[in-house]
């Protein structure tokens with residue numbers, strides 16, 4: 516990529532990094548935390564280790580925050596684990612859970628780092644799944660409201676940026692991968708009921724944040740993957756629009772307008788789907804005005820026309836990290852995804868396409884006119900320590916630099932973006948590949964094998980080693996975002 520321009524980032528732009536509780540904390544059975552459905556899901560991703568230890572951020576957060584400070588980060592986006600705060604069905608608040616996040620937040624603020632907090636990043640407590648029916652039942656709404664109110668009351672004096680539900684669209688599109696479809700008989704139809712309940716929870720969080728947190732701002736976190744048409748054949752353009760609708764636009768429209776789009780109402784009618792919308796629901800959703808859009812954007816997709824009689828093909832994600840194992844989906848009558856010959860791919864077959872970031876920001880700004888913050892963007896790779904004791908990650912360094920440059924160009928295009936949080940600060944557990952798929956600026960010196968062999972986290976060194984990308988980010992931030 517040529518850096519032939521020097522885009523200006525607005526004053527106070529947040530340069531940060533991102534994580535999620537279940538992927539970074541470990542300590543899953545400590546200080547009163549009870550299991551989450553995503554813990555059980557992570558136990559099924561053999562041969563990889565589960566989330567029992569990961570980066571052990573729960574015990575080492577102070578060391579991690581010190582490294583963030585040294586890097587010059589001005590924001591850190593992390594999530595709160597619901598079963599750490601409300602460990603059981605009686606709804607009692609766990610003081611040890613509150614204490615952990617109080618300490619983390621205080622440590623961040625003392626380091627000059629703005630906390631950006633996700634309320635829900637996949638860790639539904641098992642008690643809520645078993646006793647209330649989880650996302651399948653409307654009984655989850657008051658339980659979620661109690662949890663988020665507790666967070667707002669405990670941390671809202673210091674945390675002013677809140678995120679509701681991480682990648683609701685991905686949870687519905689990839690229900691199996693993330694464990695959301697477990698026990699649901701007719702996923703094709705019932706996922707829309709689940710989606711509606713999630714929207715009500717999102718709206719509840721937005722409304723409560725505005726009521727409880729003085730000066731609090733809150734937004735949703737869609738996972739956004741721009742979709743290009745494979746060719747200028749008009750049918751390919753419609754296929755790209757269909758793919759965009761069914762994987763992301765449906766969600767963004769609902770967050771922005773508080774109601775479902777005519778496209779979706781028609782789709783439900785044509786497929787005999789009842790999302791179980793009850794009186795008062797749409798009013799609740801309309802009242803929930805998001806202050807911004809938090810955007811997770813890693814890659815792009817390419818779509819081509821799929822005739823109604825095409826053979827359906829499920830999206831099979833690459834679960835091994837061996838290039839070429841991904842199978843693109845075919846949705847007859849709507850779209851087929853396909854390989855893009857103009858971009859490189861990661862070892863997990865994710866498109867490496869920084870220009871998609873500029874596209875995403877332009878597209879979302881044009882459609883919704885909401886300020887945006889990037890809450891995830893990064894490159895997953897196999898990595899290890901070099902003989903010189905360092906960790907060289909040139910592909911990540913290029914990826915982050917190229918994406919930041921495209922964000923700068925989008926800002927010059929007139930888009931309102933106020934921060935960038937790369938996924939992730941330290942290596943942590945991936946959704947499907949344990950510790951083997953690394954994203955961090957900071958290497959955690961461990962492996963799946965090492966973690967599987969012990970039940971005692973104190974036997975693991977888990978040494979933190981800043982990678983080359985860390986040092987690049989550090990000098991980029993120190994230069995006032997001018998030194999590419």
Ligand code: BG6
Pocket residue numbers: 535538681682685738811891895938944945946947948952
């Ligand atoms: C995002 C999720 O979609 O992608 C994260 O919010 C996840 O939780 C990240 O880790 C990267 O995905 P993966 O599968 O490589 O861990």
